[in-house]
Amino acid sequence: MSPASTGHALPDRYPAAGRADVVQRQQMLRVRGRSVAWLPPLLLLLAIAVADYNTTGEFRIISWIVLVPGIAAALCGVWGTALFAALSMGTYTLVDNAWPHQFQAGLPDFILVALGGALATLACGVRVRGERRALHMRDVTDTVRRTVLRPLPPGWGGLEHAGVYLTADAQARVGGDFYDIQPGPHGTRVFVGDVQGKGLGAVETAAVLLGTFREAGFHERDLAAVADRLEARMVRHRAYTTALGRADGDRFATAVLLDFPADGTDVVDAVVFGHEPPLAVGPSGVRHLPTAGGLPLGYRDLAPGPPVVRRVHLGADETLLLVTDGVTEARDVHGHFYAVADDVRRSVAADPRLTAPAPLVMLVRDGTVRHCRGHLTDDTTVFAVRRTRVTRSGRPAGATALPTGADPAAGVERREGGRSPL
Known part of the structure; x- marks a missing residue:
């Protein structure tokens, strides 16, 4: 197990489980404090569209665009996932219609993309709700810790x-x-x-x-x-x-x-x-x-x-x-x-x-x-x-001097309990 400074490491304030804090993006998907969680699904969408446009009619990959809402569901919020689902359907329609009729994937694959987008949006909603519940429980736990180990x-x-x-x-x-x-x-x-x-x-x-x-x-x-x-x-x-x-x-x-x-x-x-x-x-x-x-x-x-x-x-x-x-x-x-x-x-x-x-x-x-x-x-x-x-x-x-309860070296909180970063 990695240790946790559970801190306690006690910051002066603890965030409440507000709407803006619900989706916990991975730190690696942030640049200068701004989320870039939208970038991977967007790059995937563009890559599939470009690759399909440059392949032969016997090998169409546009239906792979159904993966885009799935990736967005894991990284973005509900509205972001819904937006990528809509973009996927729109991109599918434009790219597919650019091909001659005999090479078009047609309605069956469009239904697949639409269904995949709907399911991805639903899955994202479940994920966000779970994150909201986890964030609320963390807030409760931090309140308990703050009571026991007061700053x-x-x-x-x-x-x-x-x-x-x-x-x-x-x-x-x-x-x-x-x-x-x-x-x-x-x-x-x-x-x-x-x-x-x-x-x-x-x-x-x-x-x-x-x-x-x-x-x-x-x-x-x-x-x-x-x-x-x-x-x-x-x-x-x-x-x-x-x-x-x-x-x-x-x-x-x-x-x-x-x-x-x-x-x-x-x-x-x-x-x-x-x-x-x-x-x-x-x-x-x-x-x-x-x-x-x-x-x-x-x-x-x-x-x-x-x-x-x-x-x-x-x-x-x-x-x-x-x-x-x-x-x-x-x-x-x-x-x-x-x-x-x-x-x-x-x-x-x-x-x-x-x-x-x-x-x-x-x-x-x-x-x-x-x-x-x-x-x-x-x-x-x-x-x-x-x-x-x-x-x-x-x-x-x-x-x-450092207030008791504050981690003498900020960043230890992991906050340590199984495997330390050291």
Whole structure:
């Protein structure tokens, strides 16, 4: 499967399924932004007419003109196909009548051309209706994705940030990975994680957890209280899905919950729920934050007790890198996992500018896709965040940083899920 940045890669606006957007022309049939979908059927029509005029009377090919509306039906809109059907009948009549009577194809072939044009126009209408339905469903899916992975403003909550989301399913465009930043009176909280499983159930669970995080992350003073709220919400959601008789009643989520406290500029508090611990990436090197441990959300009953909150020193030039298992479990052709920490360490040593969130996210995304040759087996999220640094002019250094949800390298969206363009 080719990965999709499903983007998520989240543009600021998503097109509605309007009449002008119904027919999705292939990009190769556009020149300087203008559609040239009409050109292939027109060239075919002219070629058949000219070839028939220059052949002998024993070998007439004018009836081949029935192919023209069929080609138009695959490339043009309904009215364009109808126009080519009419042109085909008109051209047939003119060319055929130019021959002596004994060599004319006559009425039977004209009926064939007319019937072919009518059927091609009908088929085009069916195709356009299907495209309209698909475009509407894409719009619905993008709305769901925009709800789960909401676009984050640059410098949101005093943090520089960048993120990219690739779905393993190129058509789904949304999955169970999630991330968010929630500023509040007690600091700025960051939440990154991965819901077990795939499908709409995983999306629903991610939305439930994010809704709880956005409220608790704002109101609760202690990070442990936010963690407790998330655990309780996960348990309640599992009970709800079980009561509905659904098969995903044992779903869980791994996650990392971070707090950049308002009263400390060189520390970060972290709670890990069975997730890969964050990497602190700086010019001096790469290190794992000593925050490993903790059970996934939904399994607190296996080890009762308050969540463990660890406070870790974080340098002013260090960026926290968080990835889901789509990165850490990406395999190459030999079955070897992607060593993200080693790759980042080598790259940062060669170019310290890669420690900024946007280029760091691009680095890990490209490294993951390259390592697995585009065969992503799980949804993949790469998220990087650090405190906004103030320049000498007084402007935040992250003011021009890439908004989270926007693809750091536009054009990756394929948007990647089976086979990457890289």
